[in-house]
Amino acid sequence: MRGLFLLVWTLMALPLIGQEPEPKPKPKVVASASMFADMAEVIGGNLIEVQMIVPIGGDPHIYEPTPADAQMVARANLVLRNGLTFEGWIDELVENSGFDGTISTITEGVEAISSEEYENSADPHAWMSARNGLIYLRNIRDALVTLAPEYAEEFNFNYQIYRQQLEDLDIWIEETLAAIPRHKRILITSHDAFRYFGQRYGVRVEAVLGTSTDADVQTSDIRRLNRVLQESEVPAVFIESTINPKLLQVLAKDNQVVIGGSLYADSLGEKDSSGGTYLGMLEHNARTIVEGLSRERSQIEEQETEETPVQQIVLFGVILLLMAGSFFFMVYKLNTGA
Ligand SMILES: [Zn+2]
Structure with a gap:
């Protein structure tokens, strides 16, 4: 039996001999939401393939995964999730998909704010502070390096530039809001x-x-x-x-x-x-x-009073049209009556 298997395998492999080796498939990364997919794309560059589960404009809090999402997750090598109860649906999706890669929680190390309305629950929106964003970037860099150590240098290079940009932005936001x-x-x-x-x-x-x-x-x-x-x-x-x-x-x-x-x-x-x-x-x-x-x-109130004359002109116009209409109607009636 084993001999037969080897023979079949050799025959199948024969046409491949002498051909160019297939390019190595890129590691596949799936992020729960668009912000995290973007972070992974910047750090991974064109060395990885990134997809997101919740589409642009979608609401991750109430998202309902589709069968296509399960297929996408099944093919992935790494799943990036925010955690802190942001994507309540993700564990079930990953489990049902048959995914056998790594899941990385990218808020690891963030000092979470506890949720005001739910007991023992944290506020998930940590990325809204650029300073926390720096922790996300580091976690994603680490996850990518573990996934594909052969590209560690490239990931790190992209990470360093990105980190600097985010640090600068953090300071800019602070100064801008102070106004x-x-x-x-x-x-x-x-x-x-x-x-x-x-x-x-x-x-x-x-x-x-x-x-x-x-x-x-x-x-x-x-x-x-x-x-x-x-x-x-x-x-x-x-x-x-x-x-x-x-x-x-x-x-x-x-x-x-x-x-x-x-x-x-x-x-x-x-x-x-x-x-x-x-x-x-x-x-x-x-x-x-x-x-x-x-x-x-006060600017807003002025704007609203400015609008009033326009509304008055429109109203006046409508009344004028109605009056003209009834005038012509009367003239018409008088003519046909005569
Ligand atoms: Zn939210």
């Missing part, structure tokens, strides 16, 4: 994704939803935010790219503040947008927040 007057430094967003950001850069954070989006909005939360807006001089609130903006739009309208812009928290933006990379996302958020919170509230 917001103290009494306006309150960041109101869709969900509680900015605690690490607030802690690092000295911003008070308030949100409609908790650290996970997997919950209903309570009227007490709306009351709390209305109170914050009434008692402070905060001129703007912010929506998030992955969450329905409706509630914040109502909140802004009720309190006569503006929507200061859209922020990236749980997903990067599309490739060509300002939030298309992890560094870009952090920079975009800092710029948008500073611009929004540096406004004067």
